[in-house]
Amino acid sequence: MPDTLCRMEHIVKTFKLGEEDVHVLKGIDLTIEKGEFTAIMGTSGSGKSTLMNLIGCLDIPTSGSYFLAGREVSHLSDDELSQIRNEHIGFVFQSFYLLPYATVLGNVLLPTLYRDRGTDNVRDRAMELLTLVGLKDRIRFKPTQLSGGEQQRVAICRALINDPELLLADEPTGQLDSKTAAEIMTLLGDTNRRGKTVVVITHDAQVASYARRIIHISDGVIREA
Numbered sequence: 008m009p010d011t012l013c014r015m016e017h018i019v020k021t022f023k024l025g026e027e028d029v030h031v032l033k034g035i036d037l038t039i040e041k042g043e044f045t046a047i048m049g050t051s052g053s054g055k056s057t058l059m060n061l062i063g064c065l066d067i068p069t070s071g072s073y074f075l076a077g078r079e080v081s082h083l084s085d086d087e088l089s090q091i092r093n094e095h096i097g098f099v100f101q102s103f104y105l106l107p108y109a110t111v112l113g114n115v116l117l118p119t120l121y122r123d124r125g126t127d128n129v130r131d132r133a134m135e136l137l138t139l140v141g142l143k144d145r146i147r148f149k150p151t152q153l154s155g156g157e158q159q160r161v162a163i164c165r166a167l168i169n170d171p172e173l174l175l176a177d178e179p180t181g182q183l184d185s186k187t188a189a190e191i192m193t194l195l196g197d198t199n200r201r202g203k204t205v206v207v208i209t210h211d212a213q214v215a216s217y218a219r220r221i222i223h224i225s226d227g228v229i230r231e232a
Contacts, residue, residue, distance in 0.1 A: 011074075012172060012204050013039040013062060018071035020057050020227075031057045033227040035071070039206065041172070044199040046207045046218035054227040056177070059208045063096055063175045064088045076172060093121055097166030097174045101181035103158045105150040105165075111137065112146040115164045129168065136164040140194060156187035163194060167203070174198060176207045180214055192217040 018035040021028050031054050039045055039062075049055035060066040061073060064080055067088070073081045076095055083091065092098075097118075105114045115133040137143050140160040150158055159179060166174055176195060180188035192207075196217055199205045207218060215221050223231045 010041040011038055012041045012043075012076060013037070014074040015061070016072045016074075018061065018068045018073060020054075020061065020066075021069045031227050032061075032068070035227075035229055037222070037229060039204065041204050042199070042202065043220060044196065044205045044207075044218045045220045045222060046209055046215035047222045047224060048209055048212070048215045049224040050210055053224045055208050055210075055224050057227075058224060059175065059177055059206075062173075062206065063098060064091045093118065093169065095172050097169065097171040099159070099162050099166050099174065099176040099179045101178040103150070103155075103162045103182075105158055105161060107150055109149070110146060111142060111148050111150075111153070111161050114150070114161055115168055118165060118169050132170075133164065133168055136167055137161075140164060154187070155183050156190060159183065159187075159191050160194065163191075163198070167198070172204060174203050174205045176205065178209055178211075179207065180209075180211070185213075188214065 015035050015037040018032055020032040021030050035058065047055050047058060061068055064075065068081055071081065072079060075091065080088065080091055106117065112133055115137065116129060119129045134143065137146060140163065142157060142160055145153065145157065153161070180191050183191060192214060195205050195207065207214060209215055222229060
């Protein structure tokens, strides 16, 4: 039987713009099972970024329920959401967000500074991840000494260092050429085959084609899942 990781029920998200309520998500029902490789695809303004923020516990819905790893997280405080993110979710963003003054190894180890679990063997874990992505010989480099593809590989290692259940990637190839983008998507596929649940947010059909399931969102409504 499938094991559900994310479940959204009747999710609505409304923002206040002056005196007007802007309804961005309009009753989302969505289930993502553990081990899935899913792409959420939509154009600018479709609601995909808002949906990503809710899946990643970066925001809470106006109404509806969201269960992550069996826990209702729709009404948690900012501190509680931060703990949930650190325990369950790894993020990969279009802009990499690496610390320019830190080494490759230092960037990968950064999330371990904020977790409650012990930090024993985290350096070995970081080295294992960097070896998997072909950056074992770059551990003392700074981000400015790396190509865009190498920087994104570092970001993926950083996202995986705390062994999250969910890897959430927001336009992960947006700053990369097509060849490097294909390499990054292949790496995300490999990560999925090693057991991680991967969700990619994208407007690009070529990127979405690497996923085993594609969800289309338009005007705040899921059109296909």
